[in-house]
Amino acid sequence: MLLKENIPISYLFGQIKTQIFWLTIYSTSVYLMHTFLNFEDVSIPIAIPSILGTIISLLLAFRSNQAYDRWWEARILWGRIVNDSRSFARQVISFIDNSYDESDKSDMKKRMINRQIAWCHSLSQHLRGLNAHKAYKDYVSIEEANGLNNVDHVPLNLMDQHANDLRLLLRLGWINEYQQVKMDETLSKFSDSMGGCERIKNTVFPMTYSVYIHFLVILFVLILPFGLIEFFGVFQIPLVVAISSSFFLIEKMAIHLQDPFENKPSDTPTTAISKTIEKNLKELLKECMENSEIQNSNLPISNKSLAFYIL
Amino acid sequence: MLLKENIPISYLFGQIKTQIFWLTIYSTSVYLMHTFLNFEDVSIPIAIPSILGTIISLLLAFRSNQAYDRWWEARILWGRIVNDSRSFARQVISFIDNSYDESDKSDMKKRMINRQIAWCHSLSQHLRGLNAHKAYKDYVSIEEANGLNNVDHVPLNLMDQHANDLRLLLRLGWINEYQQVKMDETLSKFSDSMGGCERIKNTVFPMTYSVYIHFLVILFVLILPFGLIEFFGVFQIPLVVAISSSFFLIEKMAIHLQDPFENKPSDTPTTAISKTIEKNLKELLKECMENSEIQNSNLPISNKSLAFYIL
Amino acid sequence: MLLKENIPISYLFGQIKTQIFWLTIYSTSVYLMHTFLNFEDVSIPIAIPSILGTIISLLLAFRSNQAYDRWWEARILWGRIVNDSRSFARQVISFIDNSYDESDKSDMKKRMINRQIAWCHSLSQHLRGLNAHKAYKDYVSIEEANGLNNVDHVPLNLMDQHANDLRLLLRLGWINEYQQVKMDETLSKFSDSMGGCERIKNTVFPMTYSVYIHFLVILFVLILPFGLIEFFGVFQIPLVVAISSSFFLIEKMAIHLQDPFENKPSDTPTTAISKTIEKNLKELLKECMENSEIQNSNLPISNKSLAFYIL
């Protein structure tokens, strides 16, 4: 998760401390060689490293753009999971009407909304390559948890349980045919978001491009001190370290952003988002339970009392 | 809100007045040192700051592009809220038919359209981190307002009230099953827009990138006077201030644009948009009430009179 | 409207004739000062204006990209209005079946299709800030026109009239419930396109960015003659005018493109598009009327004759 508070400058430079160390050694050596061994000839025109620098920054800008797009797409997908989870809960609560007959539908509503929370948590674990089986225990019944024990793809099977419940609801007459199809549409949206995350997780960013840029950055770093030494003398050392660090930093950032499900600080905050979903859904459920009690105590509601209720 | 009238040049430069102050001090010092202390050697080839400038402007252009995309997406999301609010009002007015039976449906229509206005205002407050509970008081009934008092996420619960009303409408037979599902689809769109805004609000722009660019800009500013002093002498001072200010300005703009819900002048104008929605929806409601009175006075309308009415 | 024929070179340069005038004066003055007053020292290395030029062209390219995107989005929205108007007319014609009972539905079809034409024309006027009330007079009945007289947002109210007619059609049994919902979906699409255009119209392009670029362009123009004078002498004057004009031109173009509903030649051609829609819809309506007459004369059509008709 990327929060303003938890990325201090020291953290940023900590990411490339090895590179900073070797850069200092290298540029100091060049300075010493130039000054004490009279290797005057090694100085090269500044035009060469600077052109290389322009090319690299152009390529790095494009690359970090694409890495940013992957990261932002991952965030959008989880944003959709939030939206669709709320919509699904709203549909569960409002489509299943408490008053068709006298049976209490609250347990069913609770079961489906809790399973949706379980789905979010287990997808989060699944994407990070962790054990997804731990994530649903608190939210589904023991029987359902047992049925999932030997399953390979937990979130996919939870979706299937949702679909089974929809069939059951239709058979019981608690939802109508249009509502089943509509809620199945919401399940398809979950399937799309889940598949989108898996696509980002499993598709490696083209290696050729990364290797090529890394290769150019190193070439640039090796040449840079010779281009600056003529004008800056000993001040060449901090300048080389500063400019090279920038390139290494931005390269590092692109590598972090391009894989947003790898347990790193720049990850999509799937755990925090899942908790937000849990909080929102539980609030909706609580409201629904309270209303349900009121309505149940008033049953049966005639058309007239309904008309009164809306005024 | 960004309006042509309220962003004078003075405002723009006011944003970076601290930077302008220090830039003037710094470049004047360099000039004085160079002229009176004969620090002739400090002059460096213009190629070095100019290359740095090209790299920075490339990176800044990309960054302001991404900041602009966030800002524009926020605007698009609120544009969708306008569109969907109008569509929702149209559906409330035209799906609930006044003439199925003799009861008056105007109160229900009014209630739902007013709640939609309340939703817009409270979402606006919610996104800016202000108290969303103040926003709905004028638009919902006292009972409904009391029910929302202890609620954490106001707009989410208002949506849920909409969904409850749709269930009620279906049970009363005032809308049919397809209409319920269709209006629920509109609620899902509101959920998507709301979640999209929250995503932009809660997702910090990658800090590494910002820090890296800021770091390069400062490096550039420190080097610039030494590159210009040879050719411009005392005119170096205004030039340094002008060029550096440009970079600071565009960096500032990117920072403003990337977070469009922070009570700043470059924000998405959520309050103004909510007021436009209120105005539009009230006009539609007024038209509807007038038509309704005419129709109610003509009741019952036979098929024949309807056929006459359309000619 | 941007047509190949109506943008001659003279028009293009006419846009920036003031700038060309002052540029000529300024660069001539520099030349005269340099030659006759022996201000030899004012010459500066070409590197400085050229780097500034690269930075500006990078920023201008990004800016015109974003302006182009706004302009192209406006065009796409009006393209959607064309598509949806045709689809709406097709639905009006084919969903309302002439043969359910013996009443003639042609007047209703005509009324709705004409109202759609009225909507296009009045939206066009509304977006350009002109009086939208003039636009619908020729297309709707006198009663409907009177009802719209005091209305603030004409296109929004016309959409509402469409929705009212759909309710009427459903009540008359001339369309079924799925068809009402489907046609209401088309109305929502109109609402989206209308809202999208209003968003582009009402959202000012970030001023900071524009002001910053304009500021850099002027800085560049002021410096340019001093950079070129050493190599080109008197030829410096046309070169300065040519290069500076390019930057002013492209800046001007971006300003025109970014606001596509302002009664300028580069506007989205909403009037021409509305006329195309009118032509297309009237052709469809004419075909429909002719077919309708044939079918009415054949009434009643038995299943058998229908089967014959399709062979």
Place this chain on the structure above:
Amino acid sequence: MLLKENIPISYLFGQIKTQIFWLTIYSTSVYLMHTFLNFEDVSIPIAIPSILGTIISLLLAFRSNQAYDRWWEARILWGRIVNDSRSFARQVISFIDNSYDESDKSDMKKRMINRQIAWCHSLSQHLRGLNAHKAYKDYVSIEEANGLNNVDHVPLNLMDQHANDLRLLLRLGWINEYQQVKMDETLSKFSDSMGGCERIKNTVFPMTYSVYIHFLVILFVLILPFGLIEFFGVFQIPLVVAISSSFFLIEKMAIHLQDPFENKPSDTPTTAISKTIEKNLKELLKECMENSEIQNSNLPISNKSLAFYIL
């Protein structure tokens, strides 16, 4: 159509042979003047044309990007026409069930699928500005062809015929109400694709941008020989021709790509795509006819035999 085989190098350079001719004349003249007339002074620093070159390549890259986007969008729209035509044929074949009653529905299926092929061919002609009336003769009945004779917008009217057939199918009871609405949705997709192509066809790429770039390219070409002559002597001539040709070539390519419906080799291959659609749809129709014969010979099929059939 852009195929690997039919764009040899000679073709590419054939596009700009006039420019190559004049470039050779011009750079040779500069060389001769410089060498024999001792116009030594005309040499200018390489920095000037090179900076101009960088600016132009930046603008050209953006412009060819936008031209590429138009070309690619045109291709995507025709890709959608392929997809939707296949989906429409699938719906015609599978929604109209042969066994509701004993009448043979094959002729109706054939008629609609053939009309879809006619639509593709006539849209292709319509977009290229050719006579669209020739395109449908082979695919629709003589009566329908006669009805289309005086029609202005052929593809639009063919869509309307589709919609009329859908109404007929619903009235005959050969499709149900949901199927009509679903197939009408497919017709709306055709309307969207058609309108999208017309939008690209009718919207001129902003002339200002094109004229401005062309103007800069010519300025660059005029200056280039003076920048190179000092270092390359007679070799300046091929270098000038090579570098300038590149700019002219990429500008030419952008002009070709930005208008993909103009009977040029870089066009969207609408004729070839229409033929592919024809081939696919006829294969589906043939399969359907064969199955239909088998099923018809087995009629009536009891539930039991159906159950048997699926095993």
Place this chain on the structure above:
Amino acid sequence: MLLKENIPISYLFGQIKTQIFWLTIYSTSVYLMHTFLNFEDVSIPIAIPSILGTIISLLLAFRSNQAYDRWWEARILWGRIVNDSRSFARQVISFIDNSYDESDKSDMKKRMINRQIAWCHSLSQHLRGLNAHKAYKDYVSIEEANGLNNVDHVPLNLMDQHANDLRLLLRLGWINEYQQVKMDETLSKFSDSMGGCERIKNTVFPMTYSVYIHFLVILFVLILPFGLIEFFGVFQIPLVVAISSSFFLIEKMAIHLQDPFENKPSDTPTTAISKTIEKNLKELLKECMENSEIQNSNLPISNKSLAFYIL
């Protein structure tokens, strides 16, 4: 397939070994000529190749961006195939209810899910230009396989078989009318993904652009040694090879990425994705079969026992 493990540096450079060979020969010759034949005059200012380098890297960056977009779009399309295959399987399992009557619907479910697996495998083969007829043998019945023997476009016909089964299901009453239309929508999504892949496969990247860039890269390589020789002497040879290789590498990468269905290592991993789909779908089917057995043994389930089951 692009995996981190299988792209070692040696592989990357293996791609351009011919170019590396000739680059070494060429730059060595220039070095030898310069040193031993005293061709001092051949040295040219570094500005010329470096400007050419900047222009090329700008164009290459744009080109690899567009190639990357094609590659990423292909990946997204196959991601959608994964999502929609799972959704389709979920619909097959949950829409077809085992308990409407006593017949066993498991065979039908198995048949449709297996055909979906067959579709994925055969589409994968079809896109790579391989024999698609081999791919479905293991998944469909012998009768269906025979029916497909003479078919040209295998995946298209498999989709048609799906549609036929949906009609059969509707006729048998195993799904309702909304469910048929919804599942047909999923088939349309498959049609869109398939058509999207074929579009990428069949649309050649604009040749002009590629040829132009290749031409500039070669020009750059020919000039580069003359620009570096003055400063680097014999070190010019590795520098020329390194810089030129970078351009060739990135050009190669763009060529690979732009055609993602050509049996190359950078291809979209359609075979692996198809296997994942097979694994997921078989797991869902297995779960369904187990549940089905449990439910069948409990038949008939009264409303009461269902109510019990959900608690």
